[in-house]
Amino acid sequence: MGNKLIDMNDIKKIMKKKVPLRSAVLYTLATEDSADTTAETTNEDVVAKLRLIYENEKQCSLKVINFHLEALRTSGLIVNTRNTAVNNTLVSYYAVTEQGYRRLKYLPKSLMA
């Protein structure tokens, strides 16, 4: 186990309540071991997990989630670790960077109670 920058229980607590979608995308990519940058998730996994929370909200679409992922990547909070082709589609894998984990510490106070 590496350096823990954030407690996984906090992430679970946050994810039970709905936070702004882009923040939720980052929370979803976060793992127990924040130093493990090899722990990667595909965008489709992110959408599947978020649909369980945000259900049928129009914004919880693959297109919007892809936009959020790209924004998080250009800001350096996540990295694109590798790409594969599955069923006629390019699937990209992402992992949270150390900087991304640091930003996760700033959880909304109202949801931390």
Place this chain on the structure above:
Amino acid sequence: MTTNIGSTMSTVLTLEDLEALKQRQQLSYAKKGLLFGILSGVFWGLDGVLLGISIAMVPFSDTSLAIYLAPLVGACMHDGFAAFWLFLYNLFTGRSRELLRTLRSRSGIIVAFAALLGGPFAMSGYLLGIQLAGTAHTLAITAMYPALGTVFAMIFLKERVSLRAWIGIVTCILGSFIVGYTPPAGDAHPHFYWGIAFALLPTIGWSLEGVISTYVMDLLDPQVAINIRQGTSFFVYLVGVLPMIGGLLLFKEALILPSAQMLLLTALAGSVSYLFWYKAMNMTGVGRAMALNITYALWSIIFGYFLTDLKLTTPLVCGAVTITLGALLVLANPKELVNLRN
């Protein structure tokens, strides 16, 4: 990110093919950000021309009103209507619940704080600067806001800005200065240095708004953030600024006159511009987005020429050419934008 590869699947894709596909996607995202930056300038140019027409209508045109009253009441109505248009946009794109979620988050509160800096704080300083130091000096100082914003972004966001992009930003600032410059009028400003101090407020306010908003937009949807920005700005004008300057009567009067309809239309252009500006800052970085946004000086000449009786003068044309050159330098290499920060 998932992309349908289609016919290319008949052949086996190598690692290099996949990398190339991914790079194409990332480049397309960066180019889209630059396009949004340009569009923010286009619509802000249109907004400025329409706002000029609105403020020239009754009751704002009444010369007995203090020089700062009409613009501040106009700014309040403009931001209120823009918040309304943005709310409709978010409602129809399925983000209405996201608005409430964002408002109760710490990031949402920070966006609201940034709105105060870029809205009432900056606007009040701008108008007082014009009143005490004159338009020429105020414009020269406030036109520097993209440069200050870029410096703040380099320090606080660790944004990468190449030398060429820097030259482009400075060229755009120079161009917008040439477009708006009018020679100062002698000793007409006894409180000149106070005016210069007030003119610094919008420069700091707008640049800080950009940097703070961009920081929190790492975790927020720009389309929701800008709605909160405009809503907060309107609220503070309405309950804080207007009662303080005695502008509520003018506000009520303007609401029932045709000028309100004109402002509603103006705010539509303004909300589109702000929407693109926030998206551009998020997608291409603060410095480039601000430099592309101040190309509004160029677009306002074009819209002003067709929609008003604006005469093309040598400074206007020279300024427009300078802005275009600056924008081209900023736009030159979108590949630099694939990773924005160090």
